[in-house]
Amino acid sequence: xxxxxxxxxxxxxxxxxxxxxxxxxxxxxxxxxxxxxxxxxxxxxxxxxxxxxxxxxxxxxxxxxxxxxxxxxxxxxxxxxxxxxxxxxxxxxxxxxxxxxxxxxxxxxxxxxxxxxxxxxxxxxxxxxxxxxxxxxxxxxxxxxxxxxxxxxxxxxxxxxxxxxxxxxxxxxxxxxxxxxxxxxxxxxxxxxxxxxxxxxxxxxxxxxxxxxxxxxxxxxxxxxxxxxxxxxxxxxxxxxxxxxxxxxxxxxxxxxxxxxxxxxxxxxxxxxxxxxxxxxxxxxxxxxxxxxxxxxxxxxxxxxxxxxxxxxxxxxxxxxxxxxxxxxxxxxxxxxxxxxxxxxxxxxxxxxxxxxxxxxxxxxxxxxxxxxxxxxxxxxxxxxxxxxxxxxxxxxxxxxxxxxxxxxxxxxxxxxxxxxxxxxxxxxxxxxxxxxxxxxxxxxxxxxxxxxxxxxxxxxxxxxxxxxxxxxxxxxxxxxxxxxxxxxxxxxxxxxxxxxxxxxxxxxxxxxxxxxxxxxxxxxxxxxxxxxxxxxxxxxxxxxxxxxxxxxxxxxxxxxxxxxxxxxxxxxxxxx
Amino acid sequence: xxxxxxxxxxxxxxxxxxxxxxxxxxxxxxxxxxxxxxxxxxxxxxxxxxxxxxxxxxxxxxxxxxxxxxxxxxxxxxxxxxxxxxxxxxxxxxxxxxxxxxxxxxxxxxxxxxxxxxxxxxxxxxxxxxxxxxxxxxxxxxxxxxxxxxxxxxxxxxxxxxxxxxxxxxxxxxxxxxxxxxxxxxxxxxxxxxxxxxxxxxxxxxxxxxxxxxxxxxxxxxxxxxxxxxxxxxx
Numbered sequence: 001x002x003x004x005x006x007x008x009x010x011x012x013x014x015x016x017x018x019x020x021x022x023x024x025x026x027x028x029x030x031x032x033x034x035x036x037x038x039x040x041x042x043x044x045x046x047x048x049x050x051x052x053x054x055x056x057x058x059x060x061x062x063x064x065x066x067x068x069x070x071x072x073x074x075x076x077x078x079x080x081x082x083x084x085x086x087x088x089x090x091x092x093x094x095x096x097x098x099x100x101x102x103x104x105x106x107x108x109x110x111x112x113x114x115x116x117x118x119x120x121x122x123x124x125x126x127x128x129x130x131x132x133x134x135x136x137x138x139x140x141x142x143x144x145x146x147x148x149x150x151x152x153x154x155x156x157x158x159x160x161x162x163x164x165x166x167x168x169x170x171x172x173x174x175x176x177x178x179x180x181x182x183x184x185x186x187x188x189x190x191x192x193x194x195x196x197x198x199x200x201x202x203x204x205x206x207x208x209x210x211x212x213x214x215x216x217x218x219x220x221x222x223x224x225x226x227x228x229x230x231x232x233x234x235x236x237x238x239x240x241x242x243x244x245x246x247x248x249x250x251x252x253x254x255x256x257x258x259x260x261x262x263x264x265x266x267x268x269x270x271x272x273x274x275x276x277x278x279x280x281x282x283x284x285x286x287x288x289x290x291x292x293x294x295x296x297x298x299x300x301x302x303x304x305x306x307x308x309x310x311x312x313x314x315x316x317x318x319x320x321x322x323x324x325x326x327x328x329x330x331x332x333x334x335x336x337x338x339x340x341x342x343x344x345x346x347x348x349x350x351x352x353x354x355x356x357x358x359x360x361x362x363x364x365x366x367x368x369x370x371x372x373x374x375x376x377x378x379x380x381x382x383x384x385x386x387x388x389x390x391x392x393x394x395x396x397x398x399x400x401x402x403x404x405x406x407x408x409x410x411x412x413x414x415x416x417x418x419x420x421x422x423x424x425x426x427x428x429x430x431x432x433x434x435x436x437x438x439x440x441x442x443x444x445x446x447x448x449x450x451x452x453x454x455x456x457x458x459x460x461x462x463x464x465x466x467x468x469x470x471x472x473x474x475x476x477x478x479x480x481x482x483x484x485x486x487x488x489x490x491x492x493x494x495x496x497x498x499x500x501x502x503x504x505x506x507x508x509x510x511x512x513x514x515x516x517x518x519x520x521x522x523x524x525x526x527x528x529x530x531x532x533x534x535x536x537x538x539x540x541x542x543x544x545x546x547x548x549x550x551x552x553x554x555x556x557x558x559x560x561x562x563x564x565x566x567x568x569x570x571x572x573x574x575x576x577x
Numbered sequence: 578x579x580x581x582x583x584x585x586x587x588x589x590x591x592x593x594x595x596x597x598x599x600x601x602x603x604x605x606x607x608x609x610x611x612x613x614x615x616x617x618x619x620x621x622x623x624x625x626x627x628x629x630x631x632x633x634x635x636x637x638x639x640x641x642x643x644x645x646x647x648x649x650x651x652x653x654x655x656x657x658x659x660x661x662x663x664x665x666x667x668x669x670x671x672x673x674x675x676x677x678x679x680x681x682x683x684x685x686x687x688x689x690x691x692x693x694x695x696x697x698x699x700x701x702x703x704x705x706x707x708x709x710x711x712x713x714x715x716x717x718x719x720x721x722x723x724x725x726x727x728x729x730x731x732x733x734x735x736x737x738x739x740x741x742x743x744x745x746x747x748x749x750x751x752x753x754x755x756x757x758x759x760x761x762x763x764x765x766x767x768x769x770x771x772x773x774x775x776x777x778x779x780x781x782x783x784x785x786x787x788x789x790x791x792x793x794x795x796x797x798x799x800x801x802x803x804x805x806x807x808x809x810x811x812x
Contacts, residue, residue: 043631044683046726047639061706104707107697107758109715109722116709134722140638141722148695182676211633247636327636330655447622490626495592496677499626
């Protein structure tokens, strides 16, 4: 039987991997143009981790105080520690207002000012109240609204499909192969344009705010396809992860006025960022917290500090921060109205990812050569909008805005390009992965390997890094990759084989983690979220450039020839808050 | 933190292998602060890789892990085991076909959502900026927008069990959310959909949905307001 007659073969204009904000926004744009948009997601779309975003979406609406696009642009540049590409930021702030108004017109239930306009709250690193919010469930309402819009516009959904290989050759994207989680079986998707919007890669850490699904599948697939990744060493640690669980307590708490306290009851941010205090950017606050903990001023000398909401009062907490209140109560039995909440830094946001240009086209080298028909947007992409550190509320805006931009360019591309041919054996790579896990002779299980990786990434690749630790981590990753070859799964069934999926995800975690460590080892400076105790200063002379990384012949190859786009009026300065 | 011994009885079903669902007991040691999800992970990762269940965010917002524990519908991720003691009985949500073990087929659930047209229907032109909506107007729908579509409500609803055509509490709550949105012009269209024996009138105000809702949404109350609206509309 020929492939194009097979039951599990789909030929669709655009195939979008990931049903978070970026993927759905792109799909909506394509579907509205009349072309077919298929969204492939490993979870039901409303389960996507965009829904976990709490505090807001950034746009200089100036609804509650003066604001400007220039200010949003400068704050984002400074927040990025000057590593972000300023042409990307310019496009971003110019589209941000439109994105928010569009959401409002779709029906997003934004919290309101007294005069009925979208309410805005302060957020770390932003110089005006710029976070448009819906209580502390902003990502949730944006995600659900977008999903509903996609239902209205007949986007095709392939829910619970795991992508196993990209069909890319001769710099042209042809489609991809995915495993049907629910029923089993491989499916071939042939598409004119493919969007990778698979979210972040925070599951490589043990203490993380990320969902189980955030295993960096998109970045691992790109690496496997022989394409580069960018700035993977830049991973943001959020200062207010719920102690022991790592799950997110929104920066909105501090936006509304919450304090962070050490064991002595001091608002210790006065030592680290006297002007902005708790509303300094996340990299700064996380380092301050970790320093307090390392120097014995964690609560009771332990590895956590306090987020104190009490002075905000019951009414404000329940009106503005109900989710945070519930999370502390349900998970730690801490009543945030009466008690301070234990918190610790938690791996949160992936600044690095798949390199792409301002049109969201995936590029394959420092010169910007485009892979035809392949696009990326949202957390999995590296445009680079966030540089070395992202500001809170810029992520939802990033995902939605560049999701829309991706949709526009994919539509345009489809109008001018027919389907590229499939390779002779499209299923080969994907089938090989499944066969090895099902039919291999090894006795390793995936869980112990994953646990060892995560524990040690938290230990060695955390808020503070140094060469010795990272070399240990690199050796360990190689060992774990070796052990992975012996992994087989208990479950040999077709239906909802979680065992198989987790084993496949582990291969991805092990693959991109090596890139993170190699990049972090090579970058002998401290910039944004990447802090080297052995190189504690930013070094613009040598390191004001992006990291590109490929896997070639089993080894990670780094390239630092991709410069940073810097406008004359926004030259790097010392970064103080 | 201390380790305790627990006994978790889990309803297992693998299509093609099992004729019908059956119970399997796992006697394991877990930390006393564990959640139901921690227990499932422990079993899946250390004891039996073939166990299937859904989970993602771990923070009560994605809605993946709704299941029945000791007779109550809960989100596994946010539910500590101490709520139930050391004997756990874990089974999939009722009223849905089982795909495998604790994972059920939610396609019919999501299809119902689509039936009520869950998007603003506008006759008026779009403003340059945002629609004006007062805090009081928002308040009318605010709580209903917290729904995470976990299906715990529908699975707890006795009116839903025998009748797969019934829209069920989640879709009706969504209808409420749009009909009562001050920006929306599509109330008539949606009222026509819910004014049906398989719409609001199949709700017999049993309150199970409200009790089951992990987001504590007063679903039954909103459905009652929806009924009043439907009646008013026909007068």
